Amino acid sequence: MGCEPTAQSHVPTLTAHLLSLITAVAVMAAALLTLFGTTQRVYRGFWWWVSAQWLLCLGLFLQTFEPNWPVISPLAHALELQWPIVVLSGLRHFYARRQWRVPVVVDACLLAAAFGTWALVRAMAPHPDTEVVAFSAASAVLHAYAAVNALMLPEVRRSSALKVFIFMAAAVTVAQGLRAAVLSAAASNQAVALWAQGLLTGTGAVTLVYLGLLLTFERTERNVRISQRRLKFLADTDILTGVPNRRHFHERAERALGETSVTRNALLMFDIDHFKQVNDRLGHAAGDEALRQVALCTRQTLRGLDVAGRLGGDEFGVLLPATSIDEAMAVATRIVERLEQRQVAPHAVRLTLSFGVVQMAPNETITDGLRRADQALYEAKRQGRGRAVAASGEVQSPVFRDSLQFGSKRWPAV
Numbered sequence: 001m002g003c004e005p006t007a008q009s010h011v012p013t014l015t016a017h018l019l020s021l022i023t024a025v026a027v028m029a030a031a032l033l034t035l036f037g038t039t040q041r042v043y044r045g046f047w048w049w050v051s052a053q054w055l056l057c058l059g060l061f062l063q064t065f066e067p068n069w070p071v072i073s074p075l076a077h078a079l080e081l082q083w084p085i086v087v088l089s090g091l092r093h094f095y096a097r098r099q100w101r102v103p104v105v106v107d108a109c110l111l112a113a114a115f116g117t118w119a120l121v122r123a124m125a126p127h128p129d130t131e132v133v134a135f136s137a138a139s140a141v142l143h144a145y146a147a148v149n150a151l152m153l154p155e156v157r158r159s160s161a162l163k164v165f166i167f168m169a170a171a172v173t174v175a176q177g178l179r180a181a182v183l184s185a186a187a188s189n190q191a192v193a194l195w196a197q198g199l200l201t202g203t204g205a206v207t208l209v210y211l212g213l214l215l216t217f218e219r220t221e222r223n224v225r226i227s228q229r230r231l232k233f234l235a236d237t238d239i240l241t242g243v244p245n246r247r248h249f250h251e252r253a254e255r256a257l258g259e260t261s262v263t264r265n266a267l268l269m270f271d272i273d274h275f276k277q278v279n280d281r282l283g284h285a286a287g288d289e290a291l292r293q294v295a296l297c298t299r300q301t302l303r304g305l306d307v308a309g310r311l312g313g314d315e316f317g318v319l320l321p322a323t324s325i326d327e328a329m330a331v332a333t334r335i336v337e338r339l340e341q342r343q344v345a346p347h348a349v350r351l352t353l354s355f356g357v358v359q360m361a362p363n364e365t366i367t368d369g370l371r372r373a374d375q376a377l378y379e380a381k382r383q384g385r386g387r388a389v390a391a392s393g394e395v396q397s398p399v400f401r402d403s404l405q406f407g408s409k410r411w412p413a414v
Contacts (some may be wrong), residue, residue, distance in 0.1 A: 022201050023060040029205040030054045033212050043219050048090030049212045053205060055079045055086065060201070073122075078115050081138060083204060084146040084169060085111045087211075091150060094215060101152055110145055114138035133180045140176035143169045161214035168207045238310040240288055241295035249309025253319040253366045256307050265360040266328035268318040269373035270335075273352040273385040275314040290314075290351055297338035301331060317370060325390045328357045329404050332388045336406045352406070354380040355388035371395050379403075 030053035037046055059079025062072050085107050092104060121134035147169035156162045236248035244252055257265065272278070272290060279287040291314060298308050298316060307319040320328055332355045339351060356376030360369050375398045376391035383389065383403060390402035 019060060019064050023057060023064070025202045026053065026057045026060055026205040029209045030057050032209055036213060036216075040216070041220065042216055043094060044096055045090035045092070045094030046212055046216060048086055048093060049208055052083050052086035052090065053208060056083050056201070056205060074115075074119055077118060077135060080201070081115055081118070081135075081142060082111060084139075084142045084172075087165075087208060088146040088149055090212075091153075094219075095153060095155065098153060098155075100149070102149055107145075111142065114142055136176040136180035140173045140180065143176065144173040147173065159215070159218055161211050161218060164207065164214075165211045168203065172204060238295075241291050241310050243295050243299065243316070244307070244309035246309060246311045249307065249311065249317055250366050252307045252309070253317075256305065256319060256321055257360070257366070263360075263362050264322060264324060266320040266323040266325060267358050267360055267366070267369040267373050268316075268320065268328060268332060268355055269311070269370055269377050270316055270318075270332070270353050270355040270388075271377065272314040273354055273381075278351070293342045294335075294339060294351070294353070297335050297342060301334045301338060311370070317373070319366070325357060325359055325402065329388055329390070329402065332357065333404070333406060352386040354385045356380060357388055357390040357402075359390075359392065368395070372398060376400060 030050065033046075033050045033053055036042070037050055056079065059076045059082075062076040062079070066073050066076060088107060089104070092100060115138065118131075118134045118138045122131050125131075147166045150156065150162055150166050150169070153159075153162060156166065236244055238245045243249075272294060275287065275290070278290055291310075294314075294316065295308075295310065298318065302308055302318065302320075305321050309317050311317050318331070320331060323331070332353075336353055339353065354377060356373040356379070358369055358372045358376060372391055372395055375395070376389045379391070379398075379400045380387050380389040380403070384405075387403060387405040389400050389404075391398045391400050393399040
């Protein structure tokens with residue numbers, strides 16, 4: 001009478017099929033990562049993840065020959081154990097600017113210790129269950145180590161990819177730990193053990209694809225946001241002086257007028273007297289420095305709600321919300337006094353400023369206010385420069401009611 005086949009007789013066939021399935025999944029995951037890395041922009045650490053995938057594939061491939069050549073078993077298992085450590089190395093390179101709490105040398109030492117423990121157990125107790133217990137315990141330790149290191153990264157709070165990796169590594173840690181505990185406590189079921197190992201390996205391979213792609217996407221998205229902020233800064237700011245350019249000054253000033261219910265707002269327009277002589281006598285570098293110093297003195301004088309900008313050339317504009325004409329004159333005086341202390345080559349050319357000052361009318365736009373301030377500035381030039389002139393009335397018929405020559409009178413502080 002022939003004997004009925006037992007479940008144990010199906011294990012070699014099951015092992016071959018399962019290894020083929022796992023290897024196919026791992027190869028597809030590695031190929032996808034490689035294709036993405038060769039066709040898209042990637043960052044430091046990405047190729048470490050690709051290496052971890054292909055090394056895992058090689059380990060699984062070598063394991064298919066293990067029944068016929070047991071000598072390759074240590075190499076195959078070493079290539080499988082490397083996965084969490086090499087992935088962690090990729091994270092170290094990806095976040096290279098971070099100060100990692102655990103030095104990188106610990107990674108290699110822990111991997112060597114885990115593999116050495118498995119090899120020692122295999123040599124001393126060459127039983128399949130004992131060998132599986134040792135491998136599962138080593139894998140659990142390495143995955144737990146990788147998860148803890150990733151958890152200590154500040155980026156984990158906003159990175160979905162890191163959270164998924166930590167969850168996966170923690171799940172593998174628990175699963176491998178339970179697998180080792182069950183196999184060490186009772187007789188093993190080879191089929192269940194193989195399927196559990198296959199599920200864990202395949203999940204890890206797929207998760208790494210998600211990790212690599214999503215981390216790359218997150219880094220690219222963050223770089224795009226930074227670039228957009230830089231472009232907006234360049235579009236809104238006069239690079240030489242650091243104050244808003246003409247367009248952005250108009251936008252900010254109109255917004256400031258719309259946000260305040262105060263109707264008493266002053267507008268200044270001023271420039272550097274004989275600025276062309278500064279460029280001609282001292283060179284354009286000195287002229288640029290003069291513009292920077294004027295802008296700096298202006299920023300240091302103004303309040304947080306005031307708006308200043310460079311209108312073009314050596315002309316500047318300043319909106320002073322909730323400010324009277326007399327208070328605006330005082331602001332102009334303080335700007336000039338600050339500039340006196342920061343003169344550019346004062347023995348060669350002494351910088352002086354001329355101001356046009358107007359009180360903004362209700363519902364008046366910044367453009368209309370600047371036209372009237374420009375008329376007052378022209379009058380200050382006509383009267384001899386180095387002074388501030390206030391204008392009232394319409395553009396067609398301005399009235400120049402106040403004129404202050406700097407150094408001749410003190411106006412009340414704002």
